Amino acid sequence: MTNPRQRAHPIDPLFTERWSPRAFTEEAIATAELMSLLEAARWAPSAYNVQPWRFIYAHRDTAAWQPIFDSLVEFNQMWTKRAAALVVIASAREAVFPGAAAPAPNASHAFDAGAAWASLAFQAQLSGWSAHAMAGFDAAKLRAAIGLPEAYAIDTVVAVGRKGDPAVLPEGIRARELPSDRRPLSQTAFEGTMR
Template identity: 45%
Template sequence: MTKTSTENKIAVHNLIENRWSPRAFADTPVEQEQLQALFEAARWAPSAMNEQPWRFIYATKDDKEAYERLLSCLVEANQVWAKKAPVLFVSVAKRTYDFNGNANGHAWHDVGMATANLVLQATDLDLHVHLMGGFSAEKAREALDIPEGFEAVAMGAVGYVGDPEGLPEQLKARELAPRQRKPLHEIVFNGKWEQK
């Protein structure tokens, strides 16, 4: 099942158009080679000073203990549906530059770039990623042994699309609703900020 927007007026690459964030995941495992391809895509993202400040910690359902550690970092509302995904991961940012130890104010941006690469590679493999801010970075630090100088940024669930009938009613409604995006005139300005 591919969910598309009904509001596209300008053609974009099909990987972007087909990308969406399901909450219903199938039980089908994700092959190790596919996971490696996702992280390889992330590895090739651009970054300030080529710092490559991203790190990823993942677990599959094959390793129940590791999977439960990651799942426990999510807020309860996300655990309800994310526990069905065959793969969970957390993205992590290195907060300082290697070459001088100064704060890297672009680290989170660059982790986002790497994660976007990962998401598009997943789409190309007929996988889907649902990214989540609803998690405890502090719990992730403790449970996953994230060292000082690094900070958890977001979590993600990865897998094949499942049947939305298995979701609670309110989540099922969101799953089946059309994708929506703000119009370009609200987010893009020519030359200076314009409040519409």
């Protein structure tokens, strides 16, 4: 099969080689290796450098894993059970901006947390690991499980693991275990106006 990821303009292969697998090997990740991924995420840019992101992580086969895992929808549990770690990415809804004394709503908290997720995912790719973000979880259950105050939004849960053999997956999702394509840049980028 031809790889759908054809670069239309020159870019580092990192950007097309990263994709989100569901087949993991069950290999554990050392804390130091996981910290490298979170370290990359920590260096993401953010509005006024307020760094709204917070990372709540758990290794598989530890007490912290189960409550996070239990908050995932059944579909995500089916494949994350072989991941090495789960990382909840949350972000502070408010920030104290320069020159202000009191916290104010931060319109870009989720945008900035997204930058942190992307940094984590690209560092995972560079380090021989894979990361797969998920929106499929019960937010109230997860919030209670990790003791997250209402002042923080839950942005995503990321499964981290070593990419494995698609054969471990149930037939239905095995066929989807491939890098996906993207809309052409001509339908995505517009000079000056979208009209």
